[in-house]
Each structure stands twice: as C-alpha cells, then as structure tokens.
Amino acid sequence: MLTIGIMATCLAAALTLHAGPSTAQSNIRSTDRAEVAWKALRDEHFGDRPIVDGSDVIALDAPDQAEDAAVVPITITDKRADTDRPSIERLWLVIDNNPVPMSAEFRFGPAAASATIGTRVRVNTYTYVRVLADTGEDSLYMVKHYVRAAGGCSAPIGSDPTEALKHMGEMRLRRVRRNAGDAARSQLLIRHPNITGLQMDQLTRHVWPAHFVDAITIRKGDALVLDASMTFSLSENPALEFDARRGASGPISVRVHDNKDNTFDKTWQPQTAQAAHEEETDT
Amino acid sequence: MPVWRLALGVTTGTMLALSVAVAGDSAETALAVSELAPGIYVHEGAQADADRHNRGDIANIGFIVGSRCVAVIDTGGTPTIGRRLRTAIERETNRPVCYVINTHMHPDHVLGNRAFVEGETQFIAAEGYWRALSTRASSYLDSAADHIGVDADERWIVEPDRMIADQATIRLGDRSLTLTAHQRAHTDNDLTVFDPKSGTLWLGDLLFVDRVPSIDGSLSGWLDVLAALEDREDVNTVIPGHGPPGHDLMRMLGPEKRYLTHLRRDVRKAIDDGYGIDYAVAHAAREERDDWRLFDQYHPRNVTAAYTELEWQ
Numbered sequence: 001m002l003t004i005g006i007m008a009t010c011l012a013a014a015l016t017l018h019a020g021p022s023t024a025q026s027n028i029r030s031t032d033r034a035e036v037a038w039k040a041l042r043d044e045h046f047g048d049r050p051i052v053d054g055s056d057v058i059a060l061d062a063p064d065q066a067e068d069a070a071v072v073p074i075t076i077t078d079k080r081a082d083t084d085r086p087s088i089e090r091l092w093l094v095i096d097n098n099p100v101p102m103s104a105e106f107r108f109g110p111a112a113a114s115a116t117i118g119t120r121v122r123v124n125t126y127t128y129v130r131v132l133a134d135t136g137e138d139s140l141y142m143v144k145h146y147v148r149a150a151g152g153c154s155a156p157i158g159s160d161p162t163e164a165l166k167h168m169g170e171m172r173l174r175r176v177r178r179n180a181g182d183a184a185r186s187q188l189l190i191r192h193p194n195i196t197g198l199q200m201d202q203l204t205r206h207v208w209p210a211h212f213v214d215a216i217t218i219r220k221g222d223a224l225v226l227d228a229s230m231t232f233s234l235s236e237n238p239a240l241e242f243d244a245r246r247g248a249s250g251p252i253s254v255r256v257h258d259n260k261d262n263t264f265d266k267t268w269q270p271q272t273a274q275a276a277h278e279e280e281t282d283t
Numbered sequence: 284m285p286v287w288r289l290a291l292g293v294t295t296g297t298m299l300a301l302s303v304a305v306a307g308d309s310a311e312t313a314l315a316v317s318e319l320a321p322g323i324y325v326h327e328g329a330q331a332d333a334d335r336h337n338r339g340d341i342a343n344i345g346f347i348v349g350s351r352c353v354a355v356i357d358t359g360g361t362p363t364i365g366r367r368l369r370t371a372i373e374r375e376t377n378r379p380v381c382y383v384i385n386t387h388m389h390p391d392h393v394l395g396n397r398a399f400v401e402g403e404t405q406f407i408a409a410e411g412y413w414r415a416l417s418t419r420a421s422s423y424l425d426s427a428a429d430h431i432g433v434d435a436d437e438r439w440i441v442e443p444d445r446m447i448a449d450q451a452t453i454r455l456g457d458r459s460l461t462l463t464a465h466q467r468a469h470t471d472n473d474l475t476v477f478d479p480k481s482g483t484l485w486l487g488d489l490l491f492v493d494r495v496p497s498i499d500g501s502l503s504g505w506l507d508v509l510a511a512l513e514d515r516e517d518v519n520t521v522i523p524g525h526g527p528p529g530h531d532l533m534r535m536l537g538p539e540k541r542y543l544t545h546l547r548r549d550v551r552k553a554i555d556d557g558y559g560i561d562y563a564v565a566h567a568a569r570e571e572r573d574d575w576r577l578f579d580q581y582h583p584r585n586v587t588a589a590y591t592e593l594e595w596q
Binding site: 120236 | 557561583584586587588591595
C-alpha cells in the first residue's frame with residue numbers, strides 16, 4: 001500500500017516515496033525479486049566463487065524506506081569480531097540498481113578491531129543493498145537489504161559547488177553511536193562535494209563533471225586500519241565510521257584521494273585519538 | 284487524506300470571497316480567490332501533497348492588481364491551475380498581467396507558469412532560482428506525472444526574464460511592489476513580495492502554517508530570516524506559502540519558529556552527544572508531531588537535512 005506523498009512542496013533534492021507498513025516481499029519491485037541485476041554483477045565481480053548466507057557473519061542495517069535518497073545511512077556490523085572464527089578481511093558494498101553498483105570495497109589491516117563500518121550512501125532507485133564478506137574461507141558471505149528510495153544519484157548538488165570546493169578536504173574525527181547503550185565508534189567526516197557526474201541540468205544539458213572521493217586509507221601509527229576504494233555512491237561530504245584497535249599505538253592518520261587526483265591528509269595526534277578511544281570504555 | 288480549504292471566510296476583516304470554484308478542473312473554471320485587501324487576491328491550496336484528487340493545487344497562489352497591470356505571485360502545480368488563475372484574474376480586471384513572480388523554485392508554485400507565457404509578461408525570481416529549477420526540472424516533471432497523473436513536459440519550465448540578487452521594486456501603476464531575495468532558508472532562492480500600499484507581505488514558503496515546514500535550503504539560515512521578519516512593523520496582512528493567510532505576523536511566525544528551533548536544538552544535541560543520523564531522526568523534535576500536518580512525510584527528511592548541515596558547524 002503506497003500512500004504517496006511527494007511531489008513536493010518542498011520536495012527537495014531526492015524523491016522519497018512514503019509507504020505504509022506491509023510485508024517485505026510486497027514492497028520489493030517485481031523486477032527486483034529475481035535479482036537479475038545481481039546475477040550479472042556476481043559473475044562479473046566474483047566469478048564462480050561460492051557465496052553463502054552471511055547473516056551469522058555480518059549484519060547490515062539500512063532503512064527500509066530512506067528519508068533522503070541522497071543520504072541513506074547504513075551500518076555493517078562484524079559478527080566475527082572477538083570470536084575465534086576466521087575474521088573478515090574484505091567487505092564489498094553493492095547497490096544493485098545504482099549506476100555503478102559496486103559501490104565500495106574495504107580491506108582491513110592489523111589495526112582494525114573489527115570490520116564494522118558505517119557510511120551514508122546515495123540510492124538512485126528501489127534496490128537491494130548487499131554486503132559481501134571475505135574471511136579467507138572458500139565461500140564469501142553475503143547479506144542484503146531492500147531499500148526503497150529514489151533519485152539519490154541524480155539529485156541536484158546540495159550546495160553551491162563553488163562554495164563546496166572552498167572547504168574540500170577538510171576532515172573531522174569524532175565518536176558516534178547509533179543508540180544509547182551502543183558502543184561509540186570513530187567517525188571520519190570529509191568535506192567533499194562528491195559530485196556523481198549524473199547531475200544534469202536538464203534544460204541547459206550541462207552536466208557537472210564527476211568529482212568524488214575514490215579512496216580512503218586510515219592508519220593507526222604505522223599499522224593499517226582500513227584501505228577503502230569507492231565510487232560516487234557515497235553521499236556528499238562522505239562519512240565513514242570505523243573500528244580501530246584500542247591497543248594499537250600512535251596517531252590516527254587519514255589519506256583521502258579523489259578522482260581528480262587530489263590527495264588530502266590529516267593526522268590526529270595520539271592524545272586526541274587516545275582521548276577519543278578512552279570514551280569507548282564508557283558505554 | 285486531502286483537506287480542502289475553500290478560501291471562503293477564512294480570514295477576517297475586509298476579506299471577500301469573490302469567486303468559488305466548483306469541482307472541476309477545466310481551464311475555464313476560475314480558481315477560487317479571496318480579496319484579502321483591496322487589489323490583493325489569494326487562492327489557498329489544499330494542505331496535502333500533490334495527488335490525483337487535488338490535481339497539484341496545494342500551494343497558495345494569487346495576484347495583485349494595480350492601475351496599470353497585474354502581478355501574479357506563484358502559479359500553482361500545473362499549467363491547468365495557472366490557466367484557472369488567469370481566468371480568475373480576467374474576472375476581476377481587464378488589465379494585462381505584466382509580471383509573474385515566483386517565490387522559489389518548488390513545483391507546486393511554478394509549474395503553472397506556462398499559462399502566462401503569451402503576451403508581454405515578465406517572469407521574475409530570486410538569484411539562484413534558475414540553477415535550482417533547471418537541475419531539478421526533470422524530477423519535478425516526472426513527479427507531477429506520477430502523482431497528479433498529467434502529461435508533464437519541459438515546456439512547463441519557464442526561464443525567468445530577471446533574477447533579483449537583493450531587492451527590487453516593480454511598478455503596477457498606482458502601486459509598487461518591493462521584492463526581496465533572502466539568504467538560503469527554505470530554499471536557496473526564496474523571494475518575498477511586499478505591497479506597501481496595503482501592508483501585505485507575501486512570504487511564499489518562508490512561512491508554513493499548519494503544514495510542517497520542509498527544509499530544502501538551510502535550517503540556520505531560515506531561523507535568521509525569521510528573526511529579521513519578526514522586526515517588521517509595516518505588515519497588516521500575511522500570506523504564507525501554505526495554510527491560511529492572516530494579519531498578525533508575529534503570531535503567524537510563532538509555530539514555525541518553534542518547530543525549527545526545536546529541530547535545531549535536538550539535532551545539535553544528538554550531534555554533540557555523539558549520536559548518528561538515524562538516532563536523530565527517531566528522536567529529534569518528536570513533541571512537534573501533533574501540531575503539524577504531513578509531519579511523518581517531511582519531518583524525518585528535515586532531521587536528515589538539519590543533521591548534515593549542523594555537523595559541519
């Protein structure tokens with residue numbers, strides 16, 4: 001049952017359809033039920049490597065209904081952390097129906113406490129969002145979640161692009177949690193217009209050239225926390241929550257790279273990083 | 284469920300209901316307008332999202348009649364609504380429409396522009412309007428097609444003849460209108476219209492009455508604009524973008540200011556306390572829920588917009 005809201009008085013950038021509660025299956029578009037898009041992607045990216053249900057290995061939290069298709073918060077939780085099972089070495093984030101479905105890839109290093117991460121993505125149309133985990137075992141583990149949202153990739157650039165460029169590359173590191181009682185994690189915020197290249201001015205036919213963060217490397221001291229590559233599926237001003245090992249010493253250093261070959265570096269000295277990490281024991 | 288508010292006797296004082304639309308959607312059927320002050324005519328849109336029932340007639344639109352010509356302020360969500368507005372104008376006066384003023388680029392206010400392109404009419408908007416509208420045009424047209432069930436096409440999108448960066452005066456003969464462009468607030472191209480002769484302030488979507496405001500610009504900027512508006516003492520009649528017009532500016536601004544203030548307070552606190560966006564969406568300004576129409580449809584988006592704005596402040 002769709003009670004459609006939108007056209008918009010104030011419809012902003014991205015369209016969102018408001019749906020009432022109903023069963024999961026009935027909200028999945030018929031064209032997506034067979035997961036045809038995924039089958040092609042699967043062959044392209046993972047060949048014939050077996051893929052099995054990953055719900056014991058990872059949890060994917062995403063909204064059923066995105067409030068803003070250009071800012072869809074997702075959290076991937078590592079259920080292998082603190083177990084003696086093989087740990088997650090790599091994660092892939094796939095948004096089946098986005099223009100470039102393979103949205104991000106994360107490789108975890110020795111300074112990662114877990115493969116738990118969070119970010120905000122653009123969702124261009126109703127789609128499965130899926131995460132695959134590689135633990136070094138024979139099979140990959142996969143979980144998926146259907147998200148109803150539309151327009152996130154072609155949504156107009158949120159802020160004046162020339163204004164956004166002035167602040168490009170500014171970064172912040174802070175602590176966030178999803179709910180009271182949850183452990184706080186480090187969150188990296190990066191100022192970047194993250195222009196998709198799909199934001200066309202329909203009347204002048206002007207297309208803003210793609211300009212987005214395509215790689216993020218996070219270290220603690222000399223040790224790698226994670227090395228990530230991504231497409232424009234990340235929202236404007238990308239956010240990345242990560243889980244660095246508490247025992248690892250040294251500053252948190254971040255290197256961000258974009259598709260125009262700009263590089264931005266920032267280091268947070270140990271006392272700051274340490275202070276932030278000590279908070280973790282509070283929860 | 285769409286709620287119709289016919290513009291009959293909604294406000295007090297000199298208001299006269301001059302024409303009443305019958306249920307019908309043809310261009311010949313004049314839109315129901317009320318004369319809130321001499322020469323100031325307003326049609327109140329439904330307090331709902333655009334759908335097949337209200338046919339996109341959800342915004343307040345209207346016109347001001349001068350001794351030489353007429354200025355239209357916003358044109359509704361489809362050219363049919365624009366044509367019905369033109370029919371309403373022709374009932375009141377035989378003077379030409381010399382200006383169409385758009386208060387911002389949202390489709391419920393501008394997709395009727397097409398009805399006024401013939402003749403000498405000049406289209407005026409605030410700086411930023413064309414960039415904002417043209418980049419969103421295709422999604423607005425798709426959305427009109429989906430939700431209203433009309434054949435929308437690019438001819439509905441009219442490029443303005445003039446965009447105002449700061450302030451400008453336009454003359455209609457015996458009356459002049461002051462047009463003011465504002466800082467980023469509801470959108471990045473909000474324009475207000477003031478008629479000094481009657482003390483009428485046309486606020487566009489800088490003011491929502493009863494319907495929850497929606498943020499497509501800047502929460503902080505909007506609160507700044509509201510603070511500046513509160514100081515005005517020359518206003519006798521206030522026309523919001525949505526909801527009933529009235530006369531007491533301070534009182535009419537109150538609920539919106541409270542909502543936006545609560546939203547800012549709670550989202551800031553969520554950020555300061557280290558909570559993510561989804562927590563803020565679930566908790567911020569929930570006490571406002573019973574006071575607004577369409578709260579569930581727009582409030583979560585507002586929280587997301589506020590969060591991504593405030594986390595960098």
